[in-house]
Amino acid sequence: MSQATNTIPFSRPTTPTPPGLQIGFVGLGSMGYFMARNLAKGRPADAAPLLVYNRTASKAERLVQEVGAGSAKMAVSLEQLVNACDVVVTNLANDVVVELYYGEFAKALKAAPPTKPKIFVEASTVYPTVISTIHKVITSFPNCHLVGSPVFGRPPMADAAKLIVVLSGDYHSRKQIAHLLVPAMGRKAMDLGDDVTKAHTLKLIGNSMILGMMELVGEVFTLGQKSGVGQKPVLDLIKDLMPAPPLVKYAEIMASDSFDGSDGFSMDGGIKDANHMRRLANDLNAPAPMIDIAHQHMLTTRALHGAQKAAGMSKYDVVDWSALIAGSRAAAGLDPFDSGDYRVELEN
Structure with a gap:
């Protein structure tokens, strides 16, 4: 049995990842910085450079400098990132910040409804009812899905891409995200099913x-x-x-x-x-x-x-x-x- 089969509880998606896939990452704290950096380095070979946003811009600048402009670029606003990305990963400080940022995402989606699939991946540690709330917000827009995907591991494990990634939500979306995040960002994915709140529980x-x-x-x-x-x-x-x-x-x-x-x-x-x-x-x-x-x-x-x-x-x-x-x-x-x-x- 291959390592991928051991660490990811999903087969490869039957539809290949579209060329030029644009991934975005919001939140470059003590965990998020390493997660985003490893995702920038380990993203699919034909994907666009990772688009990153952080409230303190110097952290985003540091990341781009570390991995190079060919692997990551700074977003000037949340609106730009949401509109440009096929996948948006968030790793934020607390429940209040998560709801605030997803409120901003909703404004961007309302102003420019997406015409192709867009997956939001919430990796912060928040109470499960917060996930229910933002799930309703995100899925009220056409072609939009939310995957709950918190991680286990301290910053050194994030640095070494050894996190355990837990996933719940829409099946096809979490299947795609599992292969996107492992092994780029983590060593193993755990599948908690269709109920989007279960991963955070x-x-x-x-x-x-x-x-x-x-x-x-x-x-x-x-x-x-x-x-x-x-x-x-x-x-x-x-x-x-x-x-x-x-x-x-x-x-x-x-x-x-x-x-x-x-x-x-x-x-x-x-x-x-x-x-x-x-x-x-x-x-x-x-x-x-x-x-x-x-x-x-x-x-x-x-x-x-x-x-x-x-x-x-x-x-x-x-x-x-x-x-x-x-x-x-x-x-x-x-x-x-x-x-x-x-x-x-x-x-x-």
Whole structure:
């Protein structure tokens, strides 16, 4: 069985990708920049240069400079990008921004209704009802489809094109998008079916797994430090008993006090996602106490970090969401961000 068959749950589309396919990408944040860059490099050979838009134009300029004008170009406006593109991928900060941008897309589509198929691919982490809302907006225009396509992976995985891409929505559209994004942007595609909200629902469930895992790791490291066993034996045990890459990565971040969120996932973003997870649990009457505890520790961590920043004592301007261990440490009477002699020095 070929690698493509293993990683993409769809056969190749019977209709070949039309020559000159124009793909657009909106949102060049810590994840979006790498996703767009890899898509620019890995797009179909006969596709046009990727058209990119970002509110801060310097990021789009940087991307074009990195990949070259033959692989990417800047859009001067959202209207230009929507009108020009056959496929529009969005990776934005939060629900409010997603709804705002799709409102702008709707204005462009109303002014110039498309005469050929146009697929919008929403890759942000948002609440599933947001997907329902923008799906109604987009599909109210002729020839327009929406595919829900959030991704799993930290920025380094986005950089290496190793993301897991989850897809739901119109069958033919998600089939085309799966082959467009994998392997250019990710290592695997998961198919969640025709209900466009299901991919983003799985995204919240998956993030709940990761957040619950981090909460548990933070608690056992705190126990290790308070007991005098230390963090290194606990980290070694995690690697031996539960060697899942995400678990090990976050455990290493915590044990080494490496909480810089500028190249990871910020605490504010983590709290936003945790609120979505708790809302999903509430809406479905499915209690998730581990997520509630993790959320409390994240709020504590944000407060502690904010106080340190105000006093000019913070090592980092932005902390990673894995810094939630600070909540456990503080509750145990320990320094929240510095494990001192118990800090684990990682090998490069």
